Amino acid sequence: MTLNPPGDDQAERKARELGVVFQFILMKSSSSDMEQVAKLLGSRVISAHISASIPLSHLADAHLLMESGRTVGKISLIR
Secondary structure (H helix, E strand, C coil): CCCCCCCCHHHHHHHHHHCCCCCCCCCCCCHHHHHHHHHHHHCCCCCCCEEEEEEHHHHHHHHHHHHHCCCCCEEEEEC
8 A cells, every 4th residue: 555645636536537536534543442343343334355365485475466556455474
């Protein structure tokens, strides 16, 4: 994921061309936020979409996949 700073005219122009919304959001989470997310995940109220699970020994492959921009969801590294 690339975080473009607010006022990035190039990113905003490209988003308009693609018909999508470009919005910069920077958040700081807290332990209580993470506890709430963990509860929601544990009770299956929300779920994380895992695009691929790749062994840690193939970290380079995971990085290439991430850079391809063709994944939907998270890339999980496994032992």
